[in-house]
Every structure is written in C-alpha cells, then in structure tokens.
Amino acid sequence: MMEGHDTVPQQEPRPLAAQAPGEVGQAPAMHAARRQWLAHLGTLGAFGALAALGWRGARAQAATPQVVQVIAKRFAYEPSDIVVRAGVPIVLEVKSLDFAHGMSFPDLNLRADLVPGKPVRITLPAQPAGMVDFLCDNFCGDDHETMHGRLLVQA
C-alpha cells in the first residue's frame, strides 16, 4: 500500500507516433540514409572511419539495432519474454493479429498503438541489463488484464 505517499501524476507517455504506415519511432527516409552510410563505412574500413569521426560518435552511428519480431493477439504477446542485448538499440517489429492492442513500457515512458494485420516498428533506446515490463494498455476484452510481458535485457 502506498498510504501517505505524495505522488505527482506523471505526464502522458510519449507516443511513438508513426511517421509512415507501419513505421514507428523513425522516419523511413532516415532508415534509408543510415543504410547507405553503413555501406560506405564498410568500404572505407572501420578504423579509418572511426578515426575521422572520433570514437564515441562512430560507436553511436554504427550501432545497428537488434530487431525482434513479436506477435500480439488476444491475449498475449509472443514471445512475452523478449530477450535482447544490453547497450544496443532495440527495434521491435510487432504485428497484431486481431485488435488495436497497445504496447506500453511505463518505465521508459514510451508506448505505441498496434495495427491489426500490419507490423509496427517500435524503436527503444539501448537498455542496461535487467528487465523492462510492458503491457497492453488498450482494453481488448476478457483477458486484457493478462496481456503483458517483459524485455529480458542481457549483458
């Protein structure tokens, strides 16, 4: 119980608003540009590029996100325990089979609306090792309350 504890209501979670159908978190144009840049990096040779940009900048630019496919349906995510690596940005490609489920990460203050039949890309910043809870936050029917999961972030 949280009796006597003053809380300030959090602001509404930042929506990962789709810039284009099926794309959440990054505009398609930026993706294409990033792919081209990585191709150039390969041809120059990794060391030369790193020296030119500086170590930190190169690492951030070169971090390829890990991509995980997820299914959402009444009333579960599959997988519900999503294993990811720490320190690497995450892209979840989430396809809902049946409903405009939500996928909310309260600890990250991020959420997205899913679209039945169409994959939605959810981009999450790199996470430290640990667990991050997520849940469906669009009421979807009888077992909505059991529709949740965890990112298992492994070092």
Place this chain on the structure above:
Amino acid sequence: MERRDFLALAAAGGGAVFASALAGCASAAASGSYGAAGAAYKDFYFVQLSDTHWGYSGPANPDAAVTLKKAVASVNALPEPPDFIVFTGDLTHTTDDPVERRRRMAEFKTIAADLKVKTVRFMPGEHDASLDFGAAYKEHFGDTHYSFDHKGVHFIAIDNVSDPGARIGDEQLAWLQADLARLDKAAPIVVLTHRPLFDLAPKWDWATRDGAKAMALLMPYQNVTVFYGHIHQEHHQVTGHIAHHSAKSLIFALPAPNSQPNRTPLAWDAGQPYKGLGFRQVELEPPYKDAPKVAEFPVVRA
C-alpha cells in the same frame, strides 16, 4: 442524521469507520450551513458500490450469480437509508457479443431496480464501455459523464473508459474545465470515476492515460475527494491535497498494486465467502470543511 448516529450504524453493521484526515482545516461544527442560497443542511451520506461485473462466471467467485443481489439486500437493510447510491463502473463483465452485452446490462438494471433508494447514479467501467465506445452503456444508463449537486456538494462523474485507451479525451476535459469554472475554489467537490486518475500502477493498467490533465484542472480547488473503482480493493492515496479512495468490488478481489507479477483475482475462500468484497458509506457533514468520512461494509452482515 447526526454524526453519532452514523458511527452507531457503522458499529452495528460490522464495518470499520475510517476517517481520512485530509483536505481543509478541521471544524468542530457538527452541523451547519453551506450553499449560495444559505440553506441549512444536515449531514448526509451516500453509498458507493463498484465493479459488480454482472455476467462474470469463473472460479474467482462461484457465487457470482447472487453476489450483487445480496449486496442490494444489504444496502436495503441499512437502518438509515442513504440519500443516494452510486455505482463506480464495471457494472457488467466484458463480452465481445453486443447482444450479450446488452442482455447483461438489462439484467443488471433489473437487479439494481430492487434498491429501495431510487436515486441511483451509474457510470461505466472499461468492461461496460471500452469495446463499443460506450454505445450499449448509453442506451441503458444515459450519459457516461455528468455532474450534479446535492445539498451544496458538487458531484462530478468522469468517464475514463469509453476510450479503450483509457483517455478522458480533450472534449470531456474541456467540459470538466467549464463545469469547474463556475465553482468557488473552496467549493466541496466529489469526483466519481472508474479508473484511478493518478498513476497508481501503470504496469497493471491502473491509471488514466490523460489523468494528469484532469488532476491539473482539479488541483486549484481546495476541497476535492475522488472515489473510484477498477482495482477491486480498498485503497487510499493522496496526490497533493486531493484524496483518492478506491472501492472494493462485488465480484472478486485483486492483489495489492504491483505486489506480484500478475494481476490475477485472489482465490475464492469457501470458508470466508465474499472476503475482500463489499460496499461503502460516505458521509459528508456541512459546512464540508472536514474530509468525507468513509465506512466499509461487507457484502452480507455476519
């Protein structure tokens, strides 16, 4: 009804009196006057019932078909009738079938019509309204959000469930702002709603997505108390100067916020049927400088 009578009723009913020592400065006056017209009011109380989930069938409550009827009988048996009764949502249990949804609502209405006190205010929960944006609810119970005045107290019913995303929505927030604007900042206000307006447990969907906006509208008012449901347990929490009291359900209890990984119903105890279920009385005393007083009652008297 004098306060000592209320305390005596609470003792006779086996309920515990919980005085929330909050909003506003304490006043020694047991009765007095409030209201622009200067009319003199005496204390009054209302009954809050919540989360009846009519239509639920499952192991968490093998007595689901009669729990609501027993609660109605218990309310009818109160020695002193309340001024009015409120149901704070999840009147019915969710179903995907629009025909079944309406059947459950009609049945619920029939059972609720057995209440001797005829002033009854309903509001929806997500089980009632989230799958059809409140369409069936409105057919059976009318507006999903509204306000009314009773003996100088302003009551506001906020709908945070017709949107499946648990949003009140900008249109309703504008209505709320306009409704509040005509009130004095010291006016006694009681908010009735289904979901918590604050982030009680977002990982359990125990929140309202734009609840912070409603709270921002309410904060300038010094005498606001919120009664809600949704979480199937008695819970008391303060945000700033505003107290929030959730109600027990009349179907099955749920675990304390974030106390376990899963938000699953607490198991039915055949030795203590209806454990964790119940309804409450809320007493308000003019001039309403003291916070409302709450007394919890079991479904059936032992």
